[in-house]
Amino acid sequence: MFDTSPLSLAQSLLRCPSVTPAEGGALALIESVLREAGFEVHRPIFSEPGTPDVENLYARYGSGKPYLLFAGHTDVVPPGDASRWRHDPFGGVIDGGELHGRGAVDMKGGVACMMAAALAFIRERPDFGGSIGFLITGDEEGPAINGTVKLLEWAKARGERFDACILGEPTNPNQLGDMIKIGRRGSLTGHVVVEGKQGHVAYPHLADNPIPSLLRLVSALIGKPLDHGTEHFDASNLEITTVDVGNPAANVIPASARATFNIRFNDRWTPESLEAEIADRLREAAGNHVRYTLTMEPTNAVAFLTEPNDFVGFIAKAIEAETGIKPKLSTTGGTSDARFIVRDCPVVEFGLVGQTMHQIDERVAVADLDRLASIYRKVLDAYFPS
Numbered sequence: 161m162f163d164t165s166p167l168s169l170a171q172s173l174l175r176c177p178s179v180t181p182a183e184g185g186a187l188a189l190i191e192s193v194l195r196e197a198g199f200e201v202h203r204p205i206f207s208e209p210g211t212p213d214v215e216n217l218y219a220r221y222g223s224g225k226p227y228l229l230f231a232g233h234t235d236v237v238p239p240g241d242a243s244r245w246r247h248d249p250f251g252g253v254i255d256g257g258e259l260h261g262r263g264a265v266d267m268k269g270g271v272a273c274m275m276a277a278a279l280a281f282i283r284e285r286p287d288f289g290g291s292i293g294f295l296i297t298g299d300e301e302g303p304a305i306n307g308t309v310k311l312l313e314w315a316k317a318r319g320e321r322f323d324a325c326i327l328g329e330p331t332n333p334n335q336l337g338d339m340i341k342i343g344r345r346g347s348l349t350g351h352v353v354v355e356g357k358q359g360h361v362a363y364p365h366l367a368d369n370p371i372p373s374l375l376r377l378v379s380a381l382i383g384k385p386l387d388h389g390t391e392h393f394d395a396s397n398l399e400i401t402t403v404d405v406g407n408p409a410a411n412v413i414p415a416s417a418r419a420t421f422n423i424r425f426n427d428r429w430t431p432e433s434l435e436a437e438i439a440d441r442l443r444e445a446a447g448n449h450v451r452y453t454l455t456m457e458p459t460n461a462v463a464f465l466t467e468p469n470d471f472v473g474f475i476a477k478a479i480e481a482e483t484g485i486k487p488k489l490s491t492t493g494g495t496s497d498a499r500f501i502v503r504d505c506p507v508v509e510f511g512l513v514g515q516t517m518h519q520i521d522e523r524v525a526v527a528d529l530d531r532l533a534s535i536y537r538k539v540l541d542a543y544f545p546s
């Protein structure tokens with residue numbers, strides 16, 4: 161029999177060295193624990209030329225509706241120089257009321273809380289009538305090619321249909337209960353190259369300097385806001401991330417100049433409509449004498465929103481009951497695997513406090529593990545009323 165308290169599960173997971181793409185024993189542990197509780201467990205391995213094979217886990221308890229899915233990942237980013245950590249990054253050491261280790265908050269701690277909550281719920285109500293599942297990848301922190309996207313396709317091909325999903329990424333900036341993420345911005349990267357004509361600085365009439373033209377194009381990109389935000393999103397933001405000429409000579413007019421930009425965009429845009437806007441701005445600024453090319457990188461990060469509905473309400477209420485805090489419904493931050501899951505069902509993100517994620521001495525308050533498990537448990541009770 162496994163000790164299925166959130167702390168014990170988190171500690172065991174932290175002791176698995178599962179730096180992407182290594183499984184490190186983490187999924188094997190989850191498999192054993194869930195099997196013992198009556199879950200049907202699968203461990204699909206996905207491959208793609210040029211990327212490492214990745215192990216994943218899918219588990220389901222029950223066959224009825226509705227079907228609530230817990231999603232997450234067990235892979236972690238590397239610890240860096242382990243000697244700079246207060247405790248072994250894979251030791252699962254408890255010190256001063258905190259559990260230390262790589263993945264403590266991102267997101268083995270979250271996975272442990274989901275498991276503890278689901279197992280406690282099933283122990284009490286084995287015949288609750290619906291279904292509870294786990295979709296756990298080992299490829300979130302890496303290329304994310306052989307992870308959630310393929311796992312969802314695999315599940316869909318088996319006929320699995322989810323009704324709602326909680327992704328347990330660390331969403332709280334300062335304390336447990338601060339923030340639920342009900343959507344995420346999209347991300348789009350583009351490159352502009354202006355072609356001129358190389359020449360001697362003393363004979364500019366024989367050359368064509370691309371730099372002033374590039375500056376004009378860049379100014380057009382940042383000159384006016386893309387939008388002013390939407391109901392649940394901040395304004396979209398375009399950042400110029402680099403401007404490159406690479407000219408080592410002070411007496412040469414360079415042949416070409418390039419700039420790269422990244423846009424974090426809200427639900428007013430699709431990658432296509434945004435690309436059209438960018439193309440328009442450049443065309444207008446270029447007139448008919450600047451020669452340039454615009455290349456957009458392919459993106460799978462579109463903006464999405466889970467409308468605040470009953471499900472979001474259950475989670476917000478559970479958080480408030482446990483912590484006394486009314487959580488902020490937010491769409492800030494980077495992208496996450498939620499952008500893939502939302503194609504199949506509404507997804508809401510709520511997990512631990514993110515302050516130490518990816519840092520040296522990543523750690524979680526032991527009390528937060530108990531409280532997060534209790535929040536998830538309350539969500540299960542509300543989602544599957546008896």
Ligand SMILES: [Zn+2]
Binds near residue numbers: 267
């Ligand atoms: Zn994560």
